[in-house]
Amino acid sequence: MSLPLEGIFVVSVEQAVAAPQCTCRLADAGARVIKVERPEGDFARQYDYIVHGESAHLVWLNRGKESVVCDLTKPEDKALLESMLAKADVFVQNLKPGALGKLGFSFERLRKDYPKLICASISGYGETGPFAQRKAYDLLIQAESGLSSVTGGPEAPARVGVSVVDIAAGLSAYEAILEALIRRGRTGEGATISVSMFDAMAEWMTIPLLNQEWGNPFKRVGLRHPTIAPYGVFKTRDGADILISIQNDREWCVLADKVLGNAALGTDARFATNPQRQANRAETDATVAAVFAAEDVEPLMAKLAAADIAFARVNDSALLSTHPHLRRVTVGTPSGPASMPAPGARFVGEERHYGDIPALGSHSDAIRKEFGGK
Numbered sequence: 058m059s060l061p062l063e064g065i066f067v068v069s070v071e072q073a074v075a076a077p078q079c080t081c082r083l084a085d086a087g088a089r090v091i092k093v094e095r096p097e098g099d100f101a102r103q104y105d106y107i108v109h110g111e112s113a114h115l116v117w118l119n120r121g122k123e124s125v126v127c128d129l130t131k132p133e134d135k136a137l138l139e140s141m142l143a144k145a146d147v148f149v150q151n152l153k154p155g156a157l158g159k160l161g162f163s164f165e166r167l168r169k170d171y172p173k174l175i176c177a178s179i180s181g182y183g184e185t186g187p188f189a190q191r192k193a194y195d196l197l198i199q200a201e202s203g204l205s206s207v208t209g210g211p212e213a214p215a216r217v218g219v220s221v222v223d224i225a226a227g228l229s230a231y232e233a234i235l236e237a238l239i240r241r242g243r244t245g246e247g248a249t250i251s252v253s254m255f256d257a258m259a260e261w262m263t264i265p266l267l268n269q270e271w272g273n274p275f276k277r278v279g280l281r282h283p284t285i286a287p288y289g290v291f292k293t294r295d296g297a298d299i300l301i302s303i304q305n306d307r308e309w310c311v312l313a314d315k316v317l318g319n320a321a322l323g324t325d326a327r328f329a330t331n332p333q334r335q336a337n338r339a340e341t342d343a344t345v346a347a348v349f350a351a352e353d354v355e356p357l358m359a360k361l362a363a364a365d366i367a368f369a370r371v372n373d374s375a376l377l378s379t380h381p382h383l384r385r386v387t388v389g390t391p392s393g394p395a396s397m398p399a400p401g402a403r404f405v406g407e408e409r410h411y412g413d414i415p416a417l418g419s420h421s422d423a424i425r426k427e428f429g430g431k
Contacts, residue, residue: 060087068141069149072099074220075179076151077118078227084121092122098417110392120388121412123420129160140428147234151179154189164249174247175237177230183253193254198222202258207265210279225257286334286341297354298371306330315364317348389413
């Protein structure tokens, strides 16, 4: 079965997470992706060596790509990149704004010379503006965008535990490239796309921002809901953390009867409505906590499921590793196979296969021969 982007040729001068996230999705969908790396390689190759000698970031985001080493300060390597771009459908880059332009590869020039080319740039703050030349990494933008201010507990802001800014920017670029490919199919024209990490995360911050501007600033509350009760974490007798979510008064009555073992709590004036439960939150939570603390996790989860109460176990990575819903894919790496979580989207009835992770420059000779480089 053919893949949606078979026949699409992508060249990417990329590093770290955001651009590799974008081009990984393009490769997954069948595009040919050539990853252009500096002589020392994408610096994410050296972030760690945790996957039998390979970087976890490299393994996560670079399957199905070809790697060519280019020193773009050398005329022959500039000529090689030019030759690839002349045949490319998509060009992705996430170097510092202006860096490729200084080397002769400005998007303005490329779009003039190759009108069908789709050029996508990912940067910290965009190509213009007062912060355009700032270095920008995931955690810096988490702070600058306000994300960290609404993450964590009351005591301090916190980092989201994965590279959420890079992921948001990379997937924003991927979405925009797909739109541009669809439009090019109708008009024959390429596009110039600019994605900033700040913009990607600021858009995700819409709800906190609107609440701030309309007089209801968010407060950090950790793993509990700021306005709904009970909606938070409670510990079982054997030390597991269970997060429950009671969305309405009917569910509260069910919880009181079927799980807490006290149906009268459902109509108790202190707890009967969410505003009352919220006003008496300490007592509400203490009532739930006392019952949960007397039960072990497995029978408690069975009881919650039987009552159709929304709940989740607060898992760590070790529990995720054995989770019954964790789907995996296995890809080859230069030092052996690696298993990792599968992409979220599935095409029903299709079995996707994913390409290997390239060693640094493993395709250099073949690509130079193909595109006339030396």
